[in-house]
Amino acid sequence: MSDIQLKNVTKRYRQKTAISSLTLDIPDKSMTGLVGPNGAGKTTLLNMIAGFEKTTDGELTVFGEEPFDHLNVAANLFYVHDGMMYPQDFRIADVFRAFQTNYPHWDQALAEQLAQHFGLDIRQMPRYLSKGQASTLNAVIGLAVHTPVTLFDEPTTGMDYGVRRDFYRALLKSYLATPRTIVLSSHLLNELEDLLEHVVLINRGELVLQTEMDDLKHYAVGVSGTEEQLNGLENVLYQESLGFNQHFWVIEHPGESDLNRLREQGLSVAPVAPADLCVYLTQTGKGDIDDVF
Numbered sequence: 001m002s003d004i005q006l007k008n009v010t011k012r013y014r015q016k017t018a019i020s021s022l023t024l025d026i027p028d029k030s031m032t033g034l035v036g037p038n039g040a041g042k043t044t045l046l047n048m049i050a051g052f053e054k055t056t057d058g059e060l061t062v063f064g065e066e067p068f069d070h071l072n073v074a075a076n077l078f079y080v081h082d083g084m085m086y087p088q089d090f091r092i093a094d095v096f097r098a099f100q101t102n103y104p105h106w107d108q109a110l111a112e113q114l115a116q117h118f119g120l121d122i123r124q125m126p127r128y129l130s131k132g133q134a135s136t137l138n139a140v141i142g143l144a145v146h147t148p149v150t151l152f153d154e155p156t157t158g159m160d161y162g163v164r165r166d167f168y169r170a171l172l173k174s175y176l177a178t179p180r181t182i183v184l185s186s187h188l189l190n191e192l193e194d195l196l197e198h199v200v201l202i203n204r205g206e207l208v209l210q211t212e213m214d215d216l217k218h219y220a221v222g223v224s225g226t227e228e229q230l231n232g233l234e235n236v237l238y239q240e241s242l243g244f245n246q247h248f249w250v251i252e253h254p255g256e257s258d259l260n261r262l263r264e265q266g267l268s269v270a271p272v273a274p275a276d277l278c279v280y281l282t283q284t285g286k287g288d289i290d291d292v293f
């Protein structure tokens, strides 16, 4: 039984259904990416897993308990999100000390080293940090807290590329040193390809796909050609016109016979990057941006 389990979980805000009958097990001691377009329901889902919000319907358990307002869940799960607040008069050093007191596996040395690496002065007050620095402080805390489950909601918001890269590296090293359940929501799947083991893709509150990252890398292929060359292909996920009788098609789980036919016609078939694939899998019915112009 996984530490985080959802069975037909629904979350409604008045008329709006943010999560719709979602059934999902998050693998234990794994690095799982929660991805999906804006408004997909990622934050709502993490809020419920963290026990910040109640489900409207269905069964959600964390460590076998319903997480809302549950002390055991609060003690063993840490949620990194951009609403994290610290007492007004606290310096970063005071924040670290408070974590050291409250979380038994808090790694004080790691927190201080990471703060120094990322240029955070522990004498500074968190309320005066820039947006990127505030995200970095929250991420450092998420790395050092070492709870059995750590959730990160868009942890890299505002971080520049160098900081993001080092954060991903630190997360991987920290995970390898202390395997634990990590769930990370992000729009930047292209930056996470080498970090994540599992991917959960949601859209409009529904599960689109849950798979291993390695499988996602081989899930679909893209091919360009004329309509005559492409016609008859099966499992077409996405089609785009590239100009005069040239088209780009994405094929889900391509069959050997289709692949051979394309190769015989001299067409090159390339795997579709996971980040692009997630866009194709979630934009059904929206049309192409070219249709707007």
Ligand SMILES: Nc1ncnc2c1ncn2[C@@H]1O[C@H](COP(=O)(O)OP(=O)(O)OP(=O)(O)O)[C@@H](O)[C@H]1O
Pocket: 013, 016, 017, 018, 036, 037, 038, 039, 040, 041, 042, 043, 044, 045
């Ligand atoms: N408190 C709320 N009241 C009403 N609607 C809400 C509330 N919180 C979220 N929603 C709606 O639920 C849907 C999912 O929102 P959520 O913030 O979970 O999406 P998200 O995947 O995290 O989006 P983003 O990637 O843009 O941060 C959205 O349509 C949002 O407007």
